[in-house]
Amino acid sequence: xxxxxxxFTMGGYGAYVWPAYGLTAAVMIAFLVTTLRSLRSRRKSxxxxxxxxxxxRRRSKGATDKESSS
Amino acid sequence: MHRFANxxxxxxxxxxxxxxxxxxxxxxxxxxxxxxxxxxxxxxxQGESVRIMYVHVPSAWLALFIYTNIAIASAIALIxxxxxxxxxxxxxxxxxxxxxxxxxATGSLWGKPMWGAWxxxxxxxxxxxxxxxxxxxxxxxxxxxxxxxxxxxxxAVLALVGFVNVPIIKFSVDWxxxxxQPASVLRMEGPSIHAEMLWPLLLMALGFTFYYVTLLLVRMxxxxxxxxxxxxxxxxxxxxxxxxxxx
Numbered sequence: 001x002x003x004x005x006x007x008f009t010m011g012g013y014g015a016y017v018w019p020a021y022g023l024t025a026a027v028m029i030a031f032l033v034t035t036l037r038s039l040r041s042r043r044k045s046x047x048x049x050x051x052x053x054x055x056x057r058r059r060s061k062g063a064t065d066k067e068s069s070s
Numbered sequence: 071m072h073r074f075a076n077x078x079x080x081x082x083x084x085x086x087x088x089x090x091x092x093x094x095x096x097x098x099x100x101x102x103x104x105x106x107x108x109x110x111x112x113x114x115x116q117g118e119s120v121r122i123m124y125v126h127v128p129s130a131w132l133a134l135f136i137y138t139n140i141a142i143a144s145a146i147a148l149i150x151x152x153x154x155x156x157x158x159x160x161x162x163x164x165x166x167x168x169x170x171x172x173x174x175a176t177g178s179l180w181g182k183p184m185w186g187a188w189x190x191x192x193x194x195x196x197x198x199x200x201x202x203x204x205x206x207x208x209x210x211x212x213x214x215x216x217x218x219x220x221x222x223x224x225x226a227v228l229a230l231v232g233f234v235n236v237p238i239i240k241f242s243v244d245w246x247x248x249x250x251q252p253a254s255v256l257r258m259e260g261p262s263i264h265a266e267m268l269w270p271l272l273l274m275a276l277g278f279t280f281y282y283v284t285l286l287l288v289r290m291x292x293x294x295x296x297x298x299x300x301x302x303x304x305x306x307x308x309x310x311x312x313x314x315x316x317x
Binding site for chain 2: 023
């Protein structure tokens, strides 16, 4: 129990150490979330555009997919 | 060089590398945090406050590393007109600004208990603040023109001119009398820091670096998808089918 407490107080520097780690984690998580969110929304709008562009374009996309998987 | 200019090829290669990059982010960060918070000793002068180093130093290294990458990508974009280099520079600068902010903020949280001040105008801190403004300027220039091509060119020139600040930051602790401590890892005589502190620091630095690589690959992919959507909208408009671009 004492060990856990000393871990959180950081020898009296807890008020500096933990905000430093918290801030770093917050910024890194925020970048990850916004990056993945924008990837998802861009992929979605590209898919709708390709669907509207008609079957010709979609067929050609299917062909390149087959090429890359072989 | 131009072998990689093909976006399809880039997407295939980056897709294959992405799982490795994620692994090289998560594992070193996990081990580094464990060693840094639980195993590494407190400093004989600074006590437990020294643990701020394990987030402060990797943030500062990454701030310089990302700027160097942007400068290299800008040179490639200006000289060889490599389209992916422009994309890499564009998606990197917000991340670089984020880590420069973290270096400044965590440094401030370390400086207050050790130096008795949140901020001092010493050479290291001031030159890193300049780096932060260079990142902001780069981001602002990219969006400052109606013609995105002109914006990219102006931003690339700024990135190259501003690169002079990178060696100034690195050697600021040697050239001037600073409150900031001198280098203890990357120096000619080898690291002066104890192995029990060096290992968590290197692991955190590795994890931070591959965190950036992971974000870079995903953001470049995202940017390429947006470019493809723009091209599709344009062809639909030129073919006289505006209904195809309606959201």
